[in-house]
């Protein structure tokens with residue numbers, strides 16, 4: 001099954017109402033490959049989701065950056081999956097390393113969130129990735145496999161999941177993984193899915209790369225057979241995000 005190239009823009013905790021509108025204008029005016037070739041999803045902070053959803057071109061979609069682990073209620077400060085559904089937000093990013101590491105979200109908690117969001121009909125960009133210390137100690141695959149296993153233990157249907165491999169040492173550091181490093185982990189993750197979730201899930205699940213992707217390095221990364229797109233942080237706030245979207249055509253040629 002062909003895996004459609006996927007480019008996500010994670011705006012993280014950035015932007016004013018004015019800046020957000022400017023970014024949307026740039027996106028709306030950009031000439032990019034059609035949505036048959038690339039799926040584009042941008043993820044503004046919660047407070048800007050409605051305005052971005054309303055102003056954004058119809059071939060691009062929006063994602064929340066998080067949601068609560070189960071049905072809403074007395075959970076001050078949280079946003080429920082039901083609220084996202086109510087606003088027509090189709091995607092959510094879950095398990096980003098900034099939430100795992102700064103807010104202590106465990107593998108199990110992330111997996112519960114993934115399962116709950118999916119149960120409400122929201123598609124999930126599920127993030128996994130190792131720290132520098134873990135990479136240097138040779139435990140990269142053990143770490144990402146454990147993060148993926150926690151999800152696989154709770155979810156059997158992967159149709160609405162995009163798996164984002166984001167090495168923590170590459171996020172916001174300018175130290176992008178080499179194409180070979182990204183390909184190595186992506187292909188091992190696909191093998192893990194094959195052996196533990198089934199051949200069909202392994203063949204059809206998109207595994208995207210995140211960590212210092214920019215307009216200059218995206219094509220070489222996109223050329224790797226198991227890199228099915230990107231989750232972009234800093235560069236998704238800049239016009240070069242358009243070049244990253246266009247790197248989908250590298251894949252199309254293969």
Ligand SMILES: O=C[C@H](O)COP(=O)(O)O
Pocket residue numbers: 010096166170171172173174210211212213231232233234235
């Ligand atoms: O979700 C996106 C990743 O954290 C990558 O961020 P970055 O492109 O700024 O390194």
